[in-house]
Amino acid sequence: MVKANQKNTAFNVFAVLVGALLMGLLWRVRGTTGWGSSWGLLNAGFVFTMFLILVKGSRQKMNSGWLGLTALSFMLTVPAWGTLLGQITGVLDDAELIETQKFVSIPSAVFQMLCLGFGVAVIFGIMLGRAYSSKQWKILDFIIVIAIFYAVDLISKATVSHWILNAIQPQAAELFEEGLALAGKEGTAYEAYMSHFADISWAKKIAGGRNYFSAVQTISSAIRAIAAIVATRFIVKDKIAAKTGLVVSLAFAFSIAVSDLFFYFGNGGYHELGASIFPEAVYPWSCWEYFTGFIAGGIITAFILSLKNEEDVPEITFAKIPEKATSILTFIMGYVFLIGVNIVRPILERYDDSKYLILCVILAVAAAAVIVFVIAKKLGAKAETADMTAYSKIMLPIMVVFMIVTYMFLAIPEDRNYAEIGSVHNILVIVSAVAVLLWWFKYGLKAKSK
Numbered sequence: 001m002v003k004a005n006q007k008n009t010a011f012n013v014f015a016v017l018v019g020a021l022l023m024g025l026l027w028r029v030r031g032t033t034g035w036g037s038s039w040g041l042l043n044a045g046f047v048f049t050m051f052l053i054l055v056k057g058s059r060q061k062m063n064s065g066w067l068g069l070t071a072l073s074f075m076l077t078v079p080a081w082g083t084l085l086g087q088i089t090g091v092l093d094d095a096e097l098i099e100t101q102k103f104v105s106i107p108s109a110v111f112q113m114l115c116l117g118f119g120v121a122v123i124f125g126i127m128l129g130r131a132y133s134s135k136q137w138k139i140l141d142f143i144i145v146i147a148i149f150y151a152v153d154l155i156s157k158a159t160v161s162h163w164i165l166n167a168i169q170p171q172a173a174e175l176f177e178e179g180l181a182l183a184g185k186e187g188t189a190y191e192a193y194m195s196h197f198a199d200i201s202w203a204k205k206i207a208g209g210r211n212y213f214s215a216v217q218t219i220s221s222a223i224r225a226i227a228a229i230v231a232t233r234f235i236v237k238d239k240i241a242a243k244t245g246l247v248v249s250l251a252f253a254f255s256i257a258v259s260d261l262f263f264y265f266g267n268g269g270y271h272e273l274g275a276s277i278f279p280e281a282v283y284p285w286s287c288w289e290y291f292t293g294f295i296a297g298g299i300i301t302a303f304i305l306s307l308k309n310e311e312d313v314p315e316i317t318f319a320k321i322p323e324k325a326t327s328i329l330t331f332i333m334g335y336v337f338l339i340g341v342n343i344v345r346p347i348l349e350r351y352d353d354s355k356y357l358i359l360c361v362i363l364a365v366a367a368a369a370v371i372v373f374v375i376a377k378k379l380g381a382k383a384e385t386a387d388m389t390a391y392s393k394i395m396l397p398i399m400v401v402f403m404i405v406t407y408m409f410l411a412i413p414e415d416r417n418y419a420e421i422g423s424v425h426n427i428l429v430i431v432s433a434v435a436v437l438l439w440w441f442k443y444g445l446k447a448k449s450k
Contacts, residue, residue, distance in 0.1 A: 011443065015055045016302045018439040022051055022400075023297020025432035028290040028425055029403055033415045034346035038075040043342045045071035045124055047399045048297065050392035051436070052128070054447040056304050058388040061131050061315045064334020065326075065384055067391075070127040071338060076149075077120055079221045080200060083211040084112050085288065088264040089272050092171050092211065103271060108169040110257055112218055117256030117292075118249045119221025122228050123149065125300075129244025134310035137317050141236045145228055148235075152227035156220035157198055162190050165215050172212050179207030225249050240310065247303045248296075255295035262288045286425035294428075330384040335372050339395070343368040343402060350411035360410075371398065389449040397440050404433040 026047055030040025049070050053062065086093065087109035092102040126145065130137060165172055173189035180192055183206050187195070192209075193216065196202045200217075203209030229249070233242035266284030268274040278284070318326045347364035351357045375394060379386040407429065408418040417426050 012302075012305055014439065015305060015443070016298050018435055019048075019051060019055070019301025020294045020298030021432035021435045023048055023300070024290045024294030025400075025403070025429050025436070027293025027296075028286065028429055029407055030293075031286075031289045032407065032417070033411065034350040034406065036349065038078045039341075039345055041074040041078055042071050043346075043399075043403075044293075045074035046338050046342055047396065047403075048300075049128065050396045050399075051444075052301070052304050053388055053392045054396065054440070054444045055301065056132070056307070057309075057447070058392075058449065059131055059309070059312050061136075061313065062388045063315065063330065063384045064338070064386050064388065064391060065318075065330035066127075066131065066315070067388065068330075068333035068338050070124065070131075072333075073123040073127045074121060076123050077221065077225070079116060079119060079217050080210075080214045081116055081218070083214055084109075084116060084218065085260060085263050085285070086267055087112060088260045089267050090270055091267075091272050092169075092175060102171040102175050104169050104171050106270075110260075111168055112215060113257040113260050114253045115222035116218045117253035117296075119218065119223075119225045120249075120252045120256070121296075122225035122245050122249045125248025126228060126232050126241045126245035128248065128300075128304070129241035130238060132244070132304075132307050132309060133238050133240035134313050135236070135238035135241065136313050136315075137236065137238070139317060141238075142317070144235055145231050148231045149224050149228045153220050153224040156223040157216055158194065161216045161219040161223065162193070164219050165212075169215070172208070172215050175208030176206065176212040177208075179209055182207060240307065244303070244307075248300055251296040251299035251303075252292070254299070255292045258295060259288045259291040262291070281422055282424050286423070290425045290428050327382055327384060331376075331381065334383045334386070334391075335375060339372050339375070340365075340368045342399065343371070346406050347410065350406065350415055352412075354412050371395075387449045389447050393440075393444060393447065396444060397437055400433050400436050400440075404430065 023044070026040075026044035029035050030037070030044055032040075035043055046067070049067055087104055088106065090103050090106050090109065092104045123145075162173075176189040176192070180187065180189070185192065185206070189208075189212055192206075193203075193213065198213065198217065200210060200213045203213040225245075229242050229245045232238055232245060262278075262282075262284040266276045266278050266282070268276060276284075344361065344364045347360050348357075351360045354360070375386075375391065376383075378394070379390055408421075408426075409416055413419075417429075420426055421430075
């Protein structure tokens with residue numbers, strides 16, 4: 001940890017800016033071919049957490065297994081949002097399946113965005129906060145939080161989320177019911193949902209179905225996030241983890257809602273009556289992705305920097321599990337899984353339709369294997385005792401360089417983003433990568449181990 005810099009305003013301001021730029025890069029990458037929805041969140045959790053380790057410092061509860069679980073926890077909360085983003089104009093549109101258009105209130109659209117953001121990263125936030133608290137979690141604590149998280153999700157999707165949706169935006173059910181009638185199916189939107197519980201692949205075949213199912217999931221995601229935070233605070237009794245989970249959730253709620261303005265102005269404003277105010281270089285969806293990450297990343301970094309470290313206590317979660325088993329699992333999670341998946345999968349996906357697929361995957365696997373070997377040799381094969389500051393010093397620049405090179409150049413021709421190098425979001429991606437690498441060279445390399 002760079003203790004001397006923690007009271008340095010310049011260091012903190014630069015760190016918050018770079019945290020914003022990094023999450024902007026990660027959130028934009030998350031939405032592109034190769035990373036995808038949930039797998040992109042694994043990558044985002046991995047890289048951003050390493051940045052926070054270099055900014056704030058490592059603790060005894062931080063090891064490569066914790067890093068793997070923290071990154072993995074980001075994958076637990078990804079909702080669907082494809083039909084919700086354009087509602088900011090006051091239009092509920094499902095024109096690809098039915099010639100109809102319904103108008104909704106803009107406050108109801110904003111509410112949907114706030115729910116979407118609040119539910120997108122709560123477990124990730126709790127896992128981050130857990131590392132900085134003095135609460136020593138046991139396996140039962142994790143089970144309690146996750147069980148409540150999923151139980152409340154299921155209950156919400158079966159009950160209260162429908163009531164909330166009908167109260168704030170009854171047009172969602174009306175459109176779905178029109179679609180059901182058009183498809184020759186009887187019953188209400190609620191009855192159809194319960195008959196095909198959360199099966200959005202079925203819902204996509206019915207006009208209004210995808211939107212209704214997504215809206216129910218979005219509201220349920222916000223409710224289960226609240227439940228997870230409450231469970232962490234009052235059952236597990238970890239104030240720091242609960243507070244961090246709340247702040248991370250609020251950060252994404254704010255960032256996703258504010259960034260949705262790109263769709264408002266890009267889709268013609270109120271009721272889509274006008275033309276886009278943006279030049280061709282501004283893509284609303286891509287800019288929404290980038291600035292969602294940018295705003296949230298800055299808020300989260302600022303909050304983590306503001307935390308006062310409590311007593312630095314040892315990790316005891318897996319104390320009762322045989323040491324050899326723990327060592328093997330931690331090595332797989334922290335070394336093989338994190339490094340291997342986040343390097344090999346993007347290459348596999350981006351060359352999926354190429355005759356060079358096998359060669360590219362072989363090269364990616366070889367590169368990942370070399371990195372794992374170097375990490376294990378330098379930090380020790382016993383991953384649970386590896387110095388996480390040293391780990392992050394090595395892996396953060398590697399992952400940033402890999403992402404920017406892959407994003408820009410490594411893919412079949414239509415997925416190579418350098419072809420649109422003049423678009424605003426791609427310029428921001430390049431600026432972000434350069435800024436993170438400069439920060440790493442200036443400050444990250446000087447971060448001190450625990």
